[in-house]
Amino acid sequence: MKPLRVLRRVLGLVALRLAPLLIAVPALAHSVPLRVAPPAMVATPAATPVPPTPLPATPTPAPPVPTPALRYALGDAAPYLPILMYHYIREVDPEADPLGFRLSVRPERFAEQLAWLREHGYVGLRMREVAACLRSNNCPRRAVALTFDDGYADNVTAALPLLRRYGFPATFYIVTGFVGREGYMDWADLALLRDSGMELGAHTVSHVDLAALDLEAARYEIHASREALEERLGIEVFSFSYPAGSYTPAVARLIREAGFTSAVTATPGDRLERLDALPRRRVLGGETLEGYRWYFVPPARLGFRGGQNP
Secondary structure, three states, X not given: OHHHHHHHHHHHHHHHHHHHHHHHHHHHHHHOOOOOOOOOOOOOOOOOOOOOOOOOOOOOOOOOXXXXXXXXXXXXXXXXXXXXXXXXXXXXXXOOOHHHHHOXXXXXXXXXXXXXXXXXXXXXXXXXXXXXXXXXXXXXXXXXXXXXXXXXXXXXXXXXXXXXXXXXXOEEEXXXXXXXXXXXXXXXXXXXXXXXXXXXXXXXXXXXXXXXOOHHHHHHHHHHHHHHHHHHHOOOOOEEEOHHHOOOHHHHHHHHHHOOOEEEOOOOOOOOOEOOOEOOEEOOOOOOHHHHHHHHOOHHHHOOOOOOOO
């Protein structure tokens, strides 16, 4: 029994020695972090890059189409087209005012003239239409253009009602600096002409002799008169009349540079050679209806060339 007792004592001593170790090992296991192997990196296939959406290309602006220069020379093919010039439609005592009498046609006589035109099949044209048909050599066979210079008040009170009655248009050349003065139309009158289908043309600001001015002053008179009409009436002005028919080649060049489609003089002529210097026949006060019909015959056949009407 003695050896057994000695073995137990030895085992007890060994257990006493091992107990602290058995207690410390689990605690150590919990206090020391385990080394976990990092996860294996799985290669992800790279995404195919999406190309950026291209911006719409800015269109290259087309080069501006040049406006063709107006043709003013008509050559020999242009037919004779009577362009008649009026000033006043009124009654005037020839003894009290001889000059005013020559510039004035009585309302009754003007009505007779319009009736004669209609009876003989004449087609009335505005001056912008005259320019267009002469350029294309396609004017009506019996065309006539009625024009009025300066802008007198009786143009709207006496001439307009008769033009409406007989169905004829006309072109009224306005001195814009005179608008609203006594004896002249005002802007409301000009608007009535516009609304009645009449054409309004430029006739300078002050009715000055353009041939006597320097070019800058002439340019002002030409441009300012047109601008006033366009701004006040909301229209486009195509036609011009030289005051007293006076101009020079340099003044005619200003008309072309300004883009007017036509310009009229105050001298008769049977050849319509240039649209920037169209001849006109002045209808004289006291003219009989028999004499009126001769205004439609080329002047060369009547035995006179250039200058004022006989």
